[in-house]
Amino acid sequence: MTVTAHEILFQHSLSVILNNQQPGGAYLACPTMPDYQFSWFRDGAYIAYALTLDGERVSLAYKASMAAQWESAARFHNWCAGVINRRAEKLERCIERAANGLPPIPTDTLNARYRADGEEGPDDWPEFQLDGPGTWLWSLAEFVRRTHLRPLPLAWEQAASLTARYLAALWQTPCYDCWEERGDDVHISTLGAIYAGLQAAQRLVPALDLGNTAQQIRTYVLEHGLTPGGELAKSVGLDMVDANLLSVSVPHGLLSPDDPIMRRTVARIERELCAPTGGVHRHLDDVYYGGGAWVLLALWLAWYYLEIGNVQHADELIRWSEAQTDSTLNLPEQVNSAMLAPAHYEVWVERRGPIANPLLWSHAMYLIARLRRATFS
Numbered sequence: 001m002t003v004t005a006h007e008i009l010f011q012h013s014l015s016v017i018l019n020n021q022q023p024g025g026a027y028l029a030c031p032t033m034p035d036y037q038f039s040w041f042r043d044g045a046y047i048a049y050a051l052t053l054d055g056e057r058v059s060l061a062y063k064a065s066m067a068a069q070w071e072s073a074a075r076f077h078n079w080c081a082g083v084i085n086r087r088a089e090k091l092e093r094c095i096e097r098a099a100n101g102l103p104p105i106p107t108d109t110l111n112a113r114y115r116a117d118g119e120e121g122p123d124d125w126p127e128f129q130l131d132g133p134g135t136w137l138w139s140l141a142e143f144v145r146r147t148h149l150r151p152l153p154l155a156w157e158q159a160a161s162l163t164a165r166y167l168a169a170l171w172q173t174p175c176y177d178c179w180e181e182r183g184d185d186v187h188i189s190t191l192g193a194i195y196a197g198l199q200a201a202q203r204l205v206p207a208l209d210l211g212n213t214a215q216q217i218r219t220y221v222l223e224h225g226l227t228p229g230g231e232l233a234k235s236v237g238l239d240m241v242d243a244n245l246l247s248v249s250v251p252h253g254l255l256s257p258d259d260p261i262m263r264r265t266v267a268r269i270e271r272e273l274c275a276p277t278g279g280v281h282r283h284l285d286d287v288y289y290g291g292g293a294w295v296l297l298a299l300w301l302a303w304y305y306l307e308i309g310n311v312q313h314a315d316e317l318i319r320w321s322e323a324q325t326d327s328t329l330n331l332p333e334q335v336n337s338a339m340l341a342p343a344h345y346e347v348w349v350e351r352r353g354p355i356a357n358p359l360l361w362s363h364a365m366y367l368i369a370r371l372r373r374a375t376f377s
């Protein structure tokens with residue numbers, strides 16, 4: 001049997017992830033960039049999901065119940081539960097203030113990124129982001145469902161229930177989006193992540209009563225979250241799309257991938273954000289590292305196309321992503337072969353150093369796209 005190039009990249013992606021997991025369970029977003037040597041709920045949730053899927057594949061193939069992939073994902077979920085449970089008092093205060101019509105105290109909300117030991121990172125970061133905890137709940141529920149883990153460890157149950165109540169209390173509060181931008185807006189992709197998180201928590205902890213809030217969020221998105229052209233809007237009131245809107249359907253399921261609104265949204269993403277040289281930009285205002293083409297977004301679009309059965313288009317996107325590896329097979333966050341705002345590129349290199357590489361989230365999306373692709377052949 002010949003080992004193909006994509007199998008080598010698949011194995012390398014697994015190694016990059018596993019080698020950069022910290023003893024306590026955190027995944028560093030990128031081991032080489034100082035600003036990214038932290039663990040994010042969002043990046044980690046997708047990484048753990050990729051390992052959950054691959055662990056399932058290995059377990060089925062070898063009839064072994066505890067693959068290294070599952071062991072790693074479980075350690076990440078445990079780390080998240082610890083980070084959240086240790087902040088229970090602050091999160092309860094956010095919930096109580098919301099019930100009294102008061103905004104959260106900024107130092108009470110969950111951070112976007114934490115140090116590997118679970119402590120807060122430096123203060124100079126747009127920390128208040130609600131999509132990350134929502135995506136974590138979704139990833140946790142996927143892990144529990146696919147591993148048939150029962151009963152739920154007590155610390156996980158406490159963290160899931162607390163996180164869900166926190167999100168249900170704060171979902172209408174403006175926050176930074178998954179790109180850590182526009183902190184005064186309400187973002188549709190963030191609402192999708194909260195929606196998925198509440199539904200996931202409800203499955204994990206049936207005693208919670210959050211189904212109505214999830215439905216309210218969905219109704220709110222359909223009433224306030226569309227552009228004049230009938231696409232999902234990047235944020236409430238903006239006639240703009242963002243490639244992060246793919247998440248509203250895949251994987252967050254607020255709309256099905258073939259819903260006409262989703263189809264229109266993806267058509268506009270194709271028109272405005274797909275780079276002529278391949279790859280996908282985040283949004284038209286992007287200046288971060290010149291606003292290059294993101295590998296994880298190309299793979300996300302591939303994942304979306306696989307969900308609607310367009311294998312050919314998915315293959316083109318996967319092939320482009322595979323071509324973005326460096327000589328050691330690492331995948332970066334973005335590439336600057338197509339930039340929306342080239343004048344900004346050097347500014348960011350001076351501020352943060354070269355583009356993050358390897359980015360564990362890019363490798364995770366590669367695993368997800370390849371595993372989904374394998375179900376077609």
Ligand code: BGC
Nearest residue numbers: 029036040042043178179180
């Ligand atoms: C991205 C976030 C990501 C973080 C770590 C930021 O630049 O905008 O989406 O979570 O990097 O990878």
